[in-house]
Amino acid sequence: MGLLTVLKKLKQKEKEIRILILGLDNAGKTTILKRINGEDISTISPTLGFNIKTLDYNGYKLNIWDVGGQKSIRSYWRNYFEQTDGLVWVVDSADRPDRFADCKAELHSLLTEERLAGASLLIFANKQDLPGALSSEEIAKLLDLKAIQTHHWQIVGCSAVTGDNLLTGMDWVVTDISKRIYMLD
Amino acid sequence: MTVTPSAKTSPAATASVSPDDVLKHDRPTEKFLCPINANAFIEFLEFRIRDVDTNQVMFEVKRPSYEIDWNARDLSGSDELRTINYTFPAAFLKYKAVGTTLVFAVCPAGISNFRMIERHYFKGKLMKSFDFTFGFCIPGSVNTWESVYTMPPLDPKQIEEMIESPDQTLSDSFYFVDDTLIMHNKASYRYAT
């Protein structure tokens, strides 16, 4: 399975890492999580709470938390910030134009959170398979990623439906986390 | 000599049990460590076991409907309802990675700290212990947790021993809300050829 391969890269020091997947509702968070785990993605409904994967590989542990993005749930996101090593922000690249302002505001507000201060940030410009999808460069502009000085970040265009670039993105975030932890001591 | 009914009640059944208590267990418990009605917090909706390499579902139970009336739950069941006896094909012992998925609903008040500890035994000896902290659970939420773990490679002799010892593979699952035991389930496992 793809994710286990990524996990193999972890060095002895980081026995347990925690990744938090957030983004507006309908962005494709749960589909991405299921896809990288080799699960069926045809019957996914909106997440009304959390959806966790714990991967245990030779004593290395990867915990991935996907929390629902509906407006009524977003106020609970802060309960899941503690000990987050990597934040994955998922964007529906073919979303209605008026939703990008909301998407940008939510992301930038997360970046001011003290408990997320040390986290590596991966932005998935998802749904690249859709004809109306904006490119990752366009998404980067809309979300004003250049202004981010506080976090290591990377944007990756992907599709949860075709699976394109999902492992590339996860690989970046796991590698960035490992490097950072390694440099700390 | 007469024995009053209350003298029969063991302290374990009433005193609250903490995570530290069960982490000390080195064999399966003889009885359930909390009453069924201690659980006013969560309701299991689904449980599934899959072989990760082939994504094949080995075992699945689903609650028929998601409608839960939190004010009128039937918590009067007998202890048999808290025990599951699994029979798996022996091929199960050769899987490299297994995923167990739990889907559960949370009461309208939510939970500030939810934790699960599961102890697995073979022939009375502790083989593996899982300890997972969910932490906060959103009021009225439905949550999914899949734990994917790689199985230690077993040699043919060990496999044979496990097949030939039905019901010697046992587990205790403990669920805590704010460090107080609210649910205790048991399982036994046998492997059929």
Ligand SMILES: Nc1nc2c(ncn2[C@@H]2O[C@H](COP(=O)(O)OP(=O)(O)OP(=O)(O)O)[C@@H](O)[C@H]2O)c(=O)[nH]1
């Ligand atoms: N075409 C296309 N559709 C996608 C892709 N990723 C997700 N979808 C669809 O988008 C819808 C929403 O996907 P979810 O994974 O449920 O989105 P989510 O971000 O988890 O949503 P919430 O749980 O409400 O926060 C579903 O119908 C998916 O099939 C993609 O890469 N391409």
Ligand SMILES: [Mg+2]
């Ligand atoms: Mg979701």
